[in-house]
Amino acid sequence: MRWLGRHERGATMMGTPMLRNTQTGIVLWLALFLLSGMAGVMLYIAHGTDPARQRAMQKTVAALAMAKQALLAYAQQPLGLTQCELNCPRPGDLPCPDRNNDGIAETSCSNTARLGRLPWKTLGMGDVRDGSGERLWYAVSERYKNNPRLRPLNLDTAGTWSVASSQGVIWDATQGNGVVAVVIAPMQPLMREDGWVQQRQEATTELAKHYLDLNGVIDHAAPQEAALLGFVMAPNSIHFNDVVLPITASQMHQVMQKQVLAEVKRSLRCVALPCNSYPSPASYEDSSCLGNLPLNAGQCLSVATSIGRLPLDVNAHWSWAVQHLLDGHPQHHWFQQNGWREQVFYVPGQSQTSIIVAGERLSGQVRDATTDKLHLRAYLEASTLLTLHVQEAALNVQSNDMLDRVSRP
Template sequence: MMPHHVERGVQTGVAIWVVLLLLSGMGGWMLYMAPGTYLARQRVMQKTMASLALAQQALLAYAQQPLGLTLCELNCPRPGDLPCPDRNNDGIAETSCSNTSRLGRLPWKTLGVGDIRDGSGERLWYAVSERYKNNPRLRPLNLDTTGTWSVASSEGLMWDATQGNGVVAVLIAPMQPLVREGGWVQQRQEATTEIAKHYLDVNSAADNASPQEGTSRGFARAPASMHFNDVVWPVTSGQMHQVMQKQVLAEVKRSLRCVGVPCLSYPMAAAVSDSGCLGSQSLSAGQCLSTATSIGRLPLDLNAHWPWTVQHVLDGNQQHHWFQQNAWREQVFYLPGQTQASIILGGERLPGQVRDSITDKGHLNVYLETSTLLALHVQDASTLNLLSNDLQDKVSRP
């Protein structure tokens, strides 16, 4: 017969084991949801949301890195570039993202921020869109480039990559470990740091640990429950496009600024209907010529160069410039004057604006809205009276 003090010790050990088991599953959920833990849960969520917001800010800042003025051959940095995920938990983005490696942890060292963690102390996870990753780059990347990740929300929101409404990146706070649907017990330890199932959860058919890019079965966003507590934060195409739009406008303005004397008059614009201005291939003599007497696209100027370098947004050389490589000439419009020119950058497409074919792209109304043209004193009855998302600026020559 077992001595009483030994029996009590065994019972105590079993009780501790039961408590630990409860904390990792149903018991943990019940304790977490208890009324007395409301303030603690609120603090945890506040910390989590602040970390996710900081991570998004860091990604959008990274997408605006200086583009440089020197020869960059074929894989030029460009507006909208995002880093690959960190796949080995060292805080550094991997040098490239293959088809199976676009989900990992947020590369906080690469982004130049601190070791961002959620309210439970876990590092954030991150997925980047195939179209926005910085290596290997897929071109073109501009305001018509949608994200390739879907996010389904139980609140009725849906970002669907199959409908052209995908997101460019997804941030996930994994929160406390739990038992996933299906019985998988998450264990957070050294040996499991690279196994997504130990950090990310399942909600119905969507598995955040193994999302399918380019399909409607991407990431799940849902209220916390016994088997699901991921906090999913999508970085939308609209958010990224606003950042890209501002940077491209600033770069074009800089390229048109006179830096030497004498300053030549601004050339006339190329016609909007000139299909030779479209696409991302290099332009050659005779294409995209200055002919328009009003608003049009930036014309080809084979002699245009940055000071002391070999690239310029007007020179049409696809080999060494992000502007031509990513078909930005399609989305930048230009209204020259004698000493001043207006630059207009159309926003991402709005409902009713179709930019699929060469014929579509030959019309102003698929890029610019009525209020934009009225401000420029340009009449075009075909433009849409929508809330404008265009950006405008002026550049002058002495």
């Protein structure tokens, strides 16, 4: 079963007719896709448009959907078993944009370099283009870019781009509800609202104003990250025809959550007989398990409890398990570097061990202070605890936790 988090619930609001325009060529907003678990992208089709224009819009929609799929797939690349240093690949990583139109992501994207074209070669996809024949553009959140990485990156990490509609903000980065990436189809060249005439030729390929439009105070060619003036989903007009598709934090978090669950499950699997019992978890009330700083001997220890967090393994791997992510040293693995121990819970059993990756925080769940994080209710919902036969007060809402089990042979 798939559950929607608070960010994605905001995205599904776009399914209502919020953006009606009564000007010439009335605009009708339609939900065109629900593809591979992605939230519907809202695009517009002008009443009475000719078949050629409709075909162009269909091609644009397909291109944006392909780009979104490719970015989400990139964010869950295999992480491998080997140790690394401080800049470890991790769940949720996104490439930097392509800044010189060669299809390859730049090696770094600090400051204003987080807007450019979609790096289609880096993503392993074809030279996908919108219905006007233009390559797609792309902006990545500073918290999700893969170089230089900002840590931690986990399910409590919000996106940093705001996306508005013509009638108000839908995703607001200033309120912790930003999106992690935006893909933009530039469509045909036009005269922007500021009088700039777009000219698309070899000499202008790297200048965003020749491709991206202005809508009121929101300039797609110069978006402001972590502010209200990011991007806008607005009806087509003589001065604006960009088509915007956001990747929400909830959509990304579901991908990250699934990958972390698979990685933890693999790392706890017994691969050498005899398979001993799994050790007791660390207490969820043990504050030494929190954060992304190094864990030292004597911290985050196994205790006699039914449910808790993954304990510190000072030997870097249990003798009968594969090399894994529990040594507690942030220079050795993405798991500790990004504070995932806070969000992964563990219930050992005689023949089967349960692993739970908590979903992103829901309304009513507080994870701000250390004391907030020492309660199961800050992470797990009532239905999850009931499944685990754990008696603990928690939110009685639809759960967004993911649970799996590891069995001993």
